[in-house]
Amino acid sequence: MNSWVQKRDLFVIVGVSGDLANRKLLPALYRLSHDVPSESRFRILGVSTDPACSDNTFREKSQKSVKELAGVDLDSAWLDETLFFQSIGQGGPEDYRALVQRVESLEKSESLTGNRVFYLALPPPVFPVAITRLGEAELNEGPGWTRLVIEKPFGRDAASAESLNKLVHQYFDEKQVFRIDHYLGKETVANLLVFRFANSLFEPLWNRDRVDSVEILVAESLGVEHRGRYYDRAGALRDMIQNHLTQLLTLTAMEPPSSFDADAIQHEKVKVLHSISPIGPGDVVFGQYARGEVDGKPVTGYRQEPDVAPDSRTETFVAMRLRINNWRWQGVPFYLRTGKRLADRVSRIVVNFRCPPVSLFQPFVFSALRPNTLEITIQPDEGFDLRFEVKSPGVPFRLVTQNLHFRYSEAFQKSPEAYETLLLDVLLGDTTQFVRDDWVEASWRLYTPILEVPPQVAPYPAGSWGPKEADRLTSLPELDSATAATP
């Protein structure tokens, strides 16, 4: 039984009829609480604009959709005891006043703690109005603590992220705000801090003296699926780079925090963003998938996907080179690469160490000496591989690459899903694995100039590793400290 959730708090999901709630949130809340006795379990109030929904029809609908979308069977007793519904009609002030009444009456009838989570599982254009209505209805504070959870994307560029933060802070203190990036809920991502700072082995090597380059790859073999309407306005830079890949980057590059406290960690992550040099047009390649083959099956090009403009110039692939202009990383390129409809699904951080200074074995090595590498695989097949050279037995004298490897699946049982971890953290009030206001703004500031003047979009066949133009990034000469400017 999960003892952490044995409190009768209230979890309000605004936008409960959407994909996210049914695919991720309800299954995660179910997993967290189904073996907790009803008398010590939280309650969930689903909120949507559907006027014709009662508690019972909502339970039936949720049971069906969660089964369909997530393959999870919600137990009927759990549903009856845990799940309630409130319509907010057109989302006007009077609808939110009715929501206040429902929250208060549930807290009374169900003997709840008065602690409240408001989870905005809404399309981003609706965030401002929902935040304003919650604030105006004074749902920003209650008898216990109140927390606000906001899904990504948080803003579309620097200006919109700043104005959304301003609005949030009009009603909520930053300590109440939990901005979601589901990558931070993945066990392998959370483990980056432990790997770096609970071991003394790697930290002395983790710098410009020993590291040649760092690659961060998040490749997907899926296309945009049914999300063309959203994706065609977003693109890979907004959808993946600004949030998920940049989170991986800041966790990989940050300095040791002064403690394992959320603010101390966030502080070091933000410092990395402030040290990144402005990204020039020559540092970025955009691509868009054309027709091709994935897993041996023909697939359509991006422009033929539903709800995508036939002449769309939205990027489905981004490769870029970043420079972190600080004492640890100056001169070490960080390569970020992500795309849809690539050859495989894999998320990985690769640290390429420098080659030995003298090539003692040159006569016996027929190709270039391979550097040591550390591969941290985020998904699938989560784990680490440390590659090094050994002499193969006998003659002729030969070097071969071998690796030390660790796999989560061999060492542990199944890890919890990212949303389970994150929702539990919200209930516990731990903001370590969420996105702080200054991080989100600094990240958008870094990428906004590229969004304003985007590079040409190069086509690539679905099922490949992206446009070949991306390969030129790795062969660019490095800038020295005198020419690498800070923003």
Ligand code: BG6
């Ligand atoms: C989401 C993006 O945030 O992350 C999607 O909007 C993307 O486009 C997804 O497919 C990838 O997440 P994961 O966990 O499958 O790597």
